[in-house]
Amino acid sequence: MKFRVERDVLAEAVSWVARGLPARPPVPVLSGILLVADAEGTVTLSAFDYEVSAKITIAADVAEPGTVLVLGRLLADISRNLPARPVDVAVDGNKVQVTCGSSRFSLLQMPADDYPTLPASPQASGSIDGQAFTHAVAQVSVAADKGDTLPILTGVRVEIDGDRMTLLATDRYRLAMRELTWNPTQSDASHVVLIPAKTLSDTARSLGAAGSVDLAVGSAAGGDGLVGFEAGSRRTTTRLLDGEYPKVSSIFPTSTDTEAVVKTADLVEAVKRVALVAERNTPVRLRFGDDQVAIEAGTGDDAQASEAVESTVTGPDIEIAFNPHYLLDGLGAVGTAYTRISFTQASRPAVLSGQESADGEADLSYRYVLMPVRFAS
Amino acid sequence: MSRRQFAAPVRTAPGPPDDTGCTILHVDMDAFYASATLLAHPHLVGTPVIIGGSGNRGVVLSATYEARRFGVTSAMPMARARRLCPSATVLPPEHEVYAAISAAVMDTFWSITPLVEPLSLDEAFLDVSGALRRLGGPASIAQLIRDTIADEQRITCSVGVAPSKYLAKIASGLAKPDGMVVVPAAEVVGFVQALPVGALWGVGERTEEALTRLGLRTVGDIAHTPVSTLVRALGDAAGHHLHDLAWGRDTRRVQPSQRERSIGSNQTFETDLDDADEIRRRILAQATRTCSRARSARMAGRTVTLTVRFSDFTTITRSKTLREPTDSTKAVYEAAVALFDGLGLQRARLRLVGVRLEKLLDSAQAPVQGLLDEPEYGWRDAERAVDRAAARFGRGAVQPASLLKTRQGASDPPRRDLS
Numbered sequence: 001m002k003f004r005v006e007r008d009v010l011a012e013a014v015s016w017v018a019r020g021l022p023a024r025p026p027v028p029v030l031s032g033i034l035l036v037a038d039a040e041g042t043v044t045l046s047a048f049d050y051e052v053s054a055k056i057t058i059a060a061d062v063a064e065p066g067t068v069l070v071l072g073r074l075l076a077d078i079s080r081n082l083p084a085r086p087v088d089v090a091v092d093g094n095k096v097q098v099t100c101g102s103s104r105f106s107l108l109q110m111p112a113d114d115y116p117t118l119p120a121s122p123q124a125s126g127s128i129d130g131q132a133f134t135h136a137v138a139q140v141s142v143a144a145d146k147g148d149t150l151p152i153l154t155g156v157r158v159e160i161d162g163d164r165m166t167l168l169a170t171d172r173y174r175l176a177m178r179e180l181t182w183n184p185t186q187s188d189a190s191h192v193v194l195i196p197a198k199t200l201s202d203t204a205r206s207l208g209a210a211g212s213v214d215l216a217v218g219s220a221a222g223g224d225g226l227v228g229f230e231a232g233s234r235r236t237t238t239r240l241l242d243g244e245y246p247k248v249s250s251i252f253p254t255s256t257d258t259e260a261v262v263k264t265a266d267l268v269e270a271v272k273r274v275a276l277v278a279e280r281n282t283p284v285r286l287r288f289g290d291d292q293v294a295i296e297a298g299t300g301d302d303a304q305a306s307e308a309v310e311s312t313v314t315g316p317d318i319e320i321a322f323n324p325h326y327l328l329d330g331l332g333a334v335g336t337a338y339t340r341i342s343f344t345q346a347s348r349p350a351v352l353s354g355q356e357s358a359d360g361e362a363d364l365s366y367r368y369v370l371m372p373v374r375f376a377s
Numbered sequence: 378m379s380r381r382q383f384a385a386p387v388r389t390a391p392g393p394p395d396d397t398g399c400t401i402l403h404v405d406m407d408a409f410y411a412s413a414t415l416l417a418h419p420h421l422v423g424t425p426v427i428i429g430g431s432g433n434r435g436v437v438l439s440a441t442y443e444a445r446r447f448g449v450t451s452a453m454p455m456a457r458a459r460r461l462c463p464s465a466t467v468l469p470p471e472h473e474v475y476a477a478i479s480a481a482v483m484d485t486f487w488s489i490t491p492l493v494e495p496l497s498l499d500e501a502f503l504d505v506s507g508a509l510r511r512l513g514g515p516a517s518i519a520q521l522i523r524d525t526i527a528d529e530q531r532i533t534c535s536v537g538v539a540p541s542k543y544l545a546k547i548a549s550g551l552a553k554p555d556g557m558v559v560v561p562a563a564e565v566v567g568f569v570q571a572l573p574v575g576a577l578w579g580v581g582e583r584t585e586e587a588l589t590r591l592g593l594r595t596v597g598d599i600a601h602t603p604v605s606t607l608v609r610a611l612g613d614a615a616g617h618h619l620h621d622l623a624w625g626r627d628t629r630r631v632q633p634s635q636r637e638r639s640i641g642s643n644q645t646f647e648t649d650l651d652d653a654d655e656i657r658r659r660i661l662a663q664a665t666r667t668c669s670r671a672r673s674a675r676m677a678g679r680t681v682t683l684t685v686r687f688s689d690f691t692t693i694t695r696s697k698t699l700r701e702p703t704d705s706t707k708a709v710y711e712a713a714v715a716l717f718d719g720l721g722l723q724r725a726r727l728r729l730v731g732v733r734l735e736k737l738l739d740s741a742q743a744p745v746q747g748l749l750d751e752p753e754y755g756w757r758d759a760e761r762a763v764d765r766a767a768a769r770f771g772r773g774a775v776q777p778a779s780l781l782k783t784r785q786g787a788s789d790p791p792r793r794d795l796s
Contacts, residue, residue: 172748251749281679281701283744299742323746349749371747 001066002090003037005058007100010087011079013045013056016206016234018076020047020054032110033072035089037062046118047072050239052199053118057233069112070096078105119237122216122228125191126184128165130231134208136167136178137201139333139366144197145171155194155241158227160217162187168248169197174326175251175369176333182215191217193227194241203238207231251369253349256342258315260288261358264339268331270295270307275324277303283373284324288343289317297324312358320346321373330368347374394559396516396538400506401631403537403545404486404522407554409499410439412532413478414468425465429455432647438470442554473772475499478530485525489518494631500549502542504631519557540565541627543578550576565625570597577622579615587611599623640676641684642666643731649688651724657714658779663732664710665776671734672764677702677743678734681712685720686729695719702736702743707756709734 017033025031026049036044041062046055068091075098079087082100090097091109098105137156145153150172159166163184168177207213207229216228228237275284278297287294293311298304320343331339336354340362343350352368355361406412410428415421425444429437435455447462455467479498486493489512492504505518512518519536526534537548539560547569548558560568573595574580574588587610593599599607600623608616621627642663650656660683671678679702686692695716703709713732763775 170749172750173746175749246750248750281744281746321744326746347747369749371749373744373746375741375744 001035001037001068002064002088003043003060003062004086004088005043005060007079007082007084007087009058009060011082013058014072014076014079017045017047017054017056018072019202019206020049020052020236021072022049026050027114029069029110029114029116031072032069032115033075034067034069034112034115036067037065039065048116048118050116051196052203052239053237055118055235064090066091067112068096069110069115070107071110074107078107119226119228122226122230122235122237124185124214124228124230125160125189125217126182126186127212127214128180128182130208130210130213132180133182133213134204135335136180136366137204139335140167140169140176140178141197141201142169142329142333143171143174143176143368144169147171152194152241152243152245154197155245156197156200157245158191158193158195158217160184160189160191162189170246170248170251173323173371174330175248176330176367177369178366180365192245193217194243194245195227195238196241199238203229203236207234207236210234251349252367253342253344253351253369255344256315256351257345258288258313258318258343260293260311260313260341260343261338261355262293262309262311262341263358264331264334264337264354266309267293267311267339268328270309271324271327271331274305274307275328277305278324281323283321284327285319285321287317287319288313288341315343318343318346320350322350322370323373326370330370333368334366336363346372348372394516395561395563396514396559398562399515399538399540399559400504400509401539401542401545402503402505402515402519402522403539403542403549404501404503404519405535405537405549405553406482406499406526407533407535408439408441408445409478409532410470410475411441411444413474414439414471415441416474416531417471418466418468421466421468425449425462427455427458427462427465427467428470429458429467430645431455431467431469434645434647440465478532481530482526482534485522485529489522492631492633494633502545502631516557516559519559523555523557541625542629542631543622543627544569544625546578547572547576566600569623569625570595570600572596574599577619579618579622584611584615584619596623639682639733639735639737640667640671640674640678641682641731641733642670643684643729643733645686645729646727649726649728651726653722653724656727656730657717659730660713660717660732661706661710661777662780663730664713665706665780667732667734668704668706668709668760669764669767669772671704671737672740672760675740676734676737677704677740678737679703680735681709681716682731682733682735683713683716684729684731684733685717685722685727688726688728690728692729693720696735698736701746702738702740704734704740705756706760 022030030049034046039062041059042057043060044055044057078098085101088099094109096107096109098107140156144156153171157168163181164179165182166179210231214230225240226237227240271284274295274297278284284295284297288311291311291313292308294308296306330352334352334354336356338355338358340353340355341350349369349371354363354366411426414428415426426441427437427444427449428439429435437449437451437453437455437458439451440449444462444465449458449462475498483495486501486503490503490505490508494502505515508518512521515538519538523534523536533555535549535552535554536557537545537552539545539548540562544560544565548560552558574593575585577596591610593602599619604616604620607620644659644663680696680698682694682696684692684694697712697716699712709732766775
């Protein structure tokens with residue numbers, strides 16, 4: 001095998017693929033990046049950890065087609081640090097020579113024959129705007145469970161019904177749901193998949209810069225249990241979580257008694273300050289009424305703090321306590337200048353949604369449902 | 378029940394003891410567990426009775442004075458106690474009865490002074506300095522307590538009346554059974570210095586040995602030994618401390634209701650167990666006891682500790698800190714079983730399991746992050762209902778199905794986890 005490629009093209013491709021390399025590979029070959037050069041002038045780089053596969057194809061002057069497996073992190077470090085010159089990669093016996101200007105690297109070949117077969121390249125089921133997708137994934141994945149109690153809750157549930165896509169995640173303390181539209185190849189597309197939240201947000205971030213992301217689900221993804229993403233020359237597949245996701249439709253409150261609209265940034269700042277005195281696992285208390293929200297934390301025995309933020313409040317006054325981190329996650333995710341918070345009772349979930357102006361309409365495409373903290377009786 | 382008995386020093390001062398300034402009372406029930414158990418067995422009063430686990434692994438919890446005369450002491454293996462006193466009746470402990478009597482006794486104390494420091498179920502320190510105008514001198518308050526408890530609970534207690542905690546404790550020991558000893562403030566030094574060194578609080582077998590090596594047999598010997606010698610023999614803190622005690626100096630005050638730091642329960646099996654399902658059931662039983670105690674004490678804890686003792690007595694503990702404080706049997710059981718499963722034991726033979734709830738706080742102050750999908754009435758309410766049923770019909774009135782005793786001769790029952 002022998003090919004020549006621009007330094008920037010190689011470095012970008014290698015570092016993108018290397019993201020998917022396992023930190024502790026279950027088998028040694030998985031710490032490698034597979035390079036396949038074909039006679040048509042392309043080189044494909046891939047990495048795999050049995051869960052996630054990443055593949056990128058770049059243009060190169062291929063003098064001699066072939067396949068080679070080299071240590072991934074080392075190749076990523078090297079290509080990032082090479083001078084800005086064309087890079088030559090060539091097999092020499094059991095070594096791989098990387099030459100760029102006057103610098104030379106000789107890497108050990110890993111046994112490419114032992115490398116597992118990657119999941120087949122998925123056929124797209126449809127496409128979605130990259131930035132909108134990345135934003136939606138970030139909004140929802142904050143609510144996914146980070147622990148290990150219920151593996152199913154570490155995922156984001158993606159439901160596709162025609163041109164509507166619904167992303168949802170919950171750790172049972174809060175739930176985030178985002179509805180958006182996409183362009184399916186078939187108008188009657190209908191799928192429900194559960195994608196590990198961490199992988200999904202990594203993937204969305206790494207592909208979202210491209211204008212459009214192709215999504216492959218169901219049989220199009222090359223077999224059940226997989227989901228595929230493609231943007232430009234980058235393709236990735238992820239193994240889905242298996243299991244029954246809990247029913248969540250009954251979680252959304254059906255009525256609203258009190259509704260408050262606050263400037264998101266002001267409330268975030270105030271909650272952050274007041275929460276400084278809230279010890280681990282203790283809540284911040286919010287009292288909505290008299291055109292303001294009064295925020296307090298701490299108890300008589302310890303430090304206390306309070307602050308008030310302007311707010312429109314319709315309906316009866318309400319006093320409610322939240323875990324400050326969960327509240328800040330929600331306020332950070334709405335992504336609009338104003339946040340509308342709807343309540344029924346102090347013991348029942350509150351719903352956060354975004355809105356562009358103080359007296360505008362609420363944008364219900366994103367909802368963050370947050371269960372309050374109560375005191376045991 | 379104290380393992381060592383001392384004779385009271387002979388009083389030299391004439392007249393009745395002067396209780397002025399003796400505001401500290403130490404009240405100790407006489408053979409509490411035995412007396413309380415005998416309430417239900419009046420025909421055994423006056424005979425040797427041992428309370429404790431009756432199996433071959435049991436230990437003595439308490440014994441009547443008739444049995445103690447044979448050398449039976451608490452914490453002694455039951456097998457040995459039976460050999461010492463073959464004529465004794467052995468009765469199983471009845472913890473609900475003890476808890477109920479103890480609560481009533483503590484209520485009696487609180488009706489006299491808020492400064493009550495319970496040491497265990499059956500003994501407490503009281504500082505009665507604030508009750509003197511209302512109820513008379515310390516000795517008459519002590520007599521009032523003794524009469525009230527004897528009348529209401531039908532068990533006897535002994536009271537030590539002294540100017541300080543350790544003297545009150547020594548005095549109540551000397552007053553046993555069913556008596557009262559007053560240590561007048563003016564006679565403290567003579568009283569304490571006539572005692573053997575082992576009578577001092579904090580002097581165990583090791584310290585006593587060290588003191589005997591120095592030729593110190595009475596507290597008076599300690600009092601007249603230079604502090605530097607004591608410090609050399611016993612260390613800095615213990616040396617100074619003993620010297621102070623020997624001169625009757627004890628500045629510790631009665632600390633009302635010290636907060637419990639942990640609540641736990643453990644069980645030594647009749648025979649060693651290696652069946653994981655059976656062990657999980659025993660863990661459930663301990664979790665059930667621990668949590669019902671936590672709920673009745675209105676405490677919630679955040680750390681669950683599992684204790685496992687192997688057949689060779691090696692003991693290990695594993696802890697897990699939960700996301701938030703809990704008093705729920707289900708949550709504690711799940712955490713304890715996860716810890717047990719995490720040990721990865723391959724049919725290891727176990728002698729004991731224990732479940733303990735730590736980092737306790739008042740459950741009224743324990744914030745609970747609610748769950749979005751929790752039903753209006755959940756496990757918490759079910760467990761509270763079980764507590765109420767237990768309060769009315771006795772412990773075990775409602776319990777997990779897997780803990781029900783199977784009928785003799787019945788075929789293997791279906792085994793299910795609590796879920």
